[in-house]
Amino acid sequence: MLFKQMKYFMTVIDCNSFTEAAEQCFISQSAISQQIKSLEKELGVELLVRENRQFTLTPAGEYFYRHGKVLLDEIEDFKEETIRRGKDRELSLTIGYPKNFSSLELHQTIVEFTNIYPEVNVSIMSGTHEELFEYLLNQQVDMKISEQRRTFHDDYYNFELKYSDCFIEISSKHPLAHKKEVSVEGLRNMSCILVVSKGKEDSEREFYEKSLGISHRFLYAESLDQARLMVLSNRGFLPIDQIGQLPETISGIKRIPLKRNGQSLQRNYFACWHKERANYYIEEFAQMFRNLLNK
Known part of the structure; x- marks a missing residue:
């Protein structure tokens, strides 16, 4: 037959x-x-x-x-x-994620994914949101994880992951450290510490200042560890998104929920990849990551 x-x-x-x-x-x-x-x-x-x-x-x-x-x-x-x-290009998967991103689920997903698909080499790259978009355009990453900061483009799949609650990390020595929550308005006299690459400070500052209404004074760090050292020295506060389960803070730092007008400040996170480069492994990783985030 x-x-x-x-x-x-x-x-x-x-x-x-x-x-x-x-x-x-x-x-x-x-x-x-x-x-x-x-x-x-x-x-x-x-x-x-x-x-x-x-x-x-x-x-x-x-x-x-x-x-x-x-x-x-x-x-x-x-x-x-x-x-x-x-296909050779499908045997590797590079994922871009924000520099201020702290998610145990991302690393758990990588471990689970590679156990199921050992033939796929998974690697990660961090950057600012603007850098991640450039990485995606230049095919340096296959998929980026970031919040929505621009209108979605028809050439890309935008896979919703989760609405993320915002927190700040602040020195335990600061007077605000004893509060159960803190408002955006209450932070206006403090410096906001942003994790950002050199040359990208202005675009990152503009987003936090205009879109989120956070602070009017900014300090910059090139890594999450460097930013936390600045927090420990009581130089300002560090905004953190809870897209999944956050690890415990280090000694000397307090993490507090961030509010605006009495409501939790939230940001919407997506996994994004180009339609022409879509494949089974990208889709499977995105789905596994979302499932872990929403358990």
């Missing part, structure tokens, strides 16, 4: 026409008719009862169509997965 003969038969039934099926399969009507007759001869049973230009399915034909359809779908999935796994 030829695979093509099965496909021809399914197409005839789906189209309810030999003529339309032949056009879809790019062969002549007589050729597709002959192929189905050859299929019936091999099986030794009639699948169709032909009456002039019409036909009906025999009980054997109904069974063959119903189960054959499932089989062909499985074969197609098998074929696509084989192709995906055979």
Whole structure:
């Protein structure tokens, strides 16, 4: 039994026409008719009862169509997965994430993912939100995790992960450290410490100042560890997003929920990748990450 003969038969039934099926399969009507007759001869049973230009399915034909359809779908999935796994570029996955991002679930997802797909080499890159977008444009990362700061582009998949609660980290010596929550308005006289790469300070400052209404004075650190050292020395506060379970703060630092107008300050986080570079592994990682975040 030829695979093509099965496909021809399914197409005839789906189209309810030999003529339309032949056009879809790019062969002549007589050729597709002959192929189905050859299929019936091999099986030794009639699948169709032909009456002039019409036909009906025999009980054997109904069974063959119903189960054959499932089989062909499985074969197609098998074929696509084989192709995906055979492409060199799909055997590596680079994920970009924000510099001020602290998520145990990201690392848990990487461990779980690599246990299931050991053939995939997973690597990570950190950067500011603007840098992550540049990394994605330049194909330095396959997927970026970041909050929504711009209008979504039609060329990209934007996979919603979670609304993230905002916190600040502040020195335990600061008077605000004993509070259960702190408002954006109450931080206006303090310096805001941002984790940002050199040359990206202005764009990051503008976002925090205009979009979130945080502070009017800013200090900059190139890493999360450096920023926390600045917090320990009581130079300002560090904004932190809780996109998952946050690790314990280090000794000497207090983490406090951030509010604005009495409401929790939240930011919406997405996984984003280019449609032309989409593959099974990117989609699977994004789904696994979201599942962990929303447990």
